[in-house]
Amino acid sequence: MKKLSVIFFLVVFAITLSAEEDPKAPKKALRKDAINVYMDASTYMKKEVPFINYVRDIQDADLVVLGTFQQTGSGGGEYTFFVDGRNRFAGVRDTVKFNTFPDETDEEVRQKGVRTLKMGMMKYMINTPLAEFIDIQFTEPIEEEVSTDKWNNWVFTTSLSSGLQGQQSADARALNTEFNASRTTNNWRLSTGVYHNTSTTEYEYGDVKATDKKKDSRVYGDVVKSLGEHWAVGASSDVFKSIYSNYDLGYVIGPAIEYDIFPYSESTRRIFRFHYILNYRFNNYSDTTVFLKTKESLWSNQFNASYTNFQQWGTINITSGWSNYLHDFSLNRLSIGAYVSVKIAKGLTFDMHGGYAFIHDQISLRKGDASIEDILLNRKELSTTYSYGTSIGITYRFGSIYNNIVNPRLDVLF
Secondary structure (H helix, E strand, C coil): CHHHHHHHHHHHHHHHHHHHCCCCCCCCCCHHHCEEEECCCCHHHHHHCCCEEECCCHHHCCEEEEEEEEECCCCCEEEEEEEEECHHHCCCEEEEEEEECCCCCHHHHHHHHHHHHHHHHHHHHCCCHHHHHCCCCCCCCCCCCCCCCCCCCEEEEEEEEEEEEEECCEEEEEEEEEEEEEEECCCEEEEEEEEEEEEEEEEEECCEEEEEEEEEEEEEEEEEEEECCCEEEEEEEEEEEECCCCEEEEEEEEEEEEEECCCHHHCCCEEEEEEEEEEEEEEEECCCECCCCCEEEEEEEEEEEEEEEEECCEEEEEEEEEEEECCEEEEEEEEEEEEEEEEEECCEEEEEEEEEEEEECCCCCECCCCCHHHHHCCCCCCCCCEEEEEEEEEEEEEECCCCCCCCCCCCCCC
16 A cells, blocks of 8 residues: 555656646757867857857867958958868868948947858758757848949049158158059959159268158059959059159050969968069150160069968068069069058058068169269169168048959059
């Protein structure tokens, strides 16, 4: 009898527990079943994407996620997540992207990043115990028509920068202004612009010091055609005037070709390219040159190499170049440089540049020695074997917000 009573109460207790349990209640997801992910994630990202484990050691990761950024033709951005599988996902790789517009707030950009990362995780989540707790929704209807772009993919850029330059006997501070109009598509890139420079130069000649100002102007344009994932061709033109450098008026025009070791589709992450330029140049000099020329037509060529790396906060670019005139190879120049651009706000960037050049191609130098008056009054460009330059500035872009096309071909040439 006593045993029957115990059995009875156990059965009643079990029935009671079963009755109290909600059959629709979801099962608890176990943290140990979550995917281990190694990435540079913000606190916001960790909060909004909680169904993965953010690990500190790459050796513990099932997935390694690298995020990169590249500015698009509209002044917006193309963000890319490169997902590399490790351990249980070894050999499984993926790339997911999203685009932003220059008028979007930081919060809107963060939300797009969260949605994109979530979608990128789904192919890995599908075979884990956590998959049953994932709910995918489509929140917006697809419109039948695409709104037209009143700018027709044209983007306009204005810039203002200051800089410091120097050589053996002079140092200069410059203020540069520029306006540029460009249009970028998958197959073509067009650009034209106007540049004006005003600089204050301090000369030192013995015990005498003096300060002078000068102005330079130029109008330029270029066109680039895509030829697949590794090649591009283009042409550029430049009309210029510089009394200081002895150019009453000159122009340069010529074709260019480029090869990128990495496919252009990877340009949001890295670029390592080589390009060759052949230029025809006409110079009309203000005074007779050291080569006894008042005007002349010349051919020159140029070889350049550059490596670009894109980070979340901006861009780093390192370049080197060699140029020479075809009629005399001793007239040459070797240059190296670096450029850093840091994003400040929507459409606004902070830019820094530095470079150094070994110079042996000053064909426009005026005939005769430079007098003290020439130096003090900034009348002549001086002979030098090197130059250096640094600059800092800000750039603001406006125009089309619908152009999300990335076409980096030959964009460092002009």
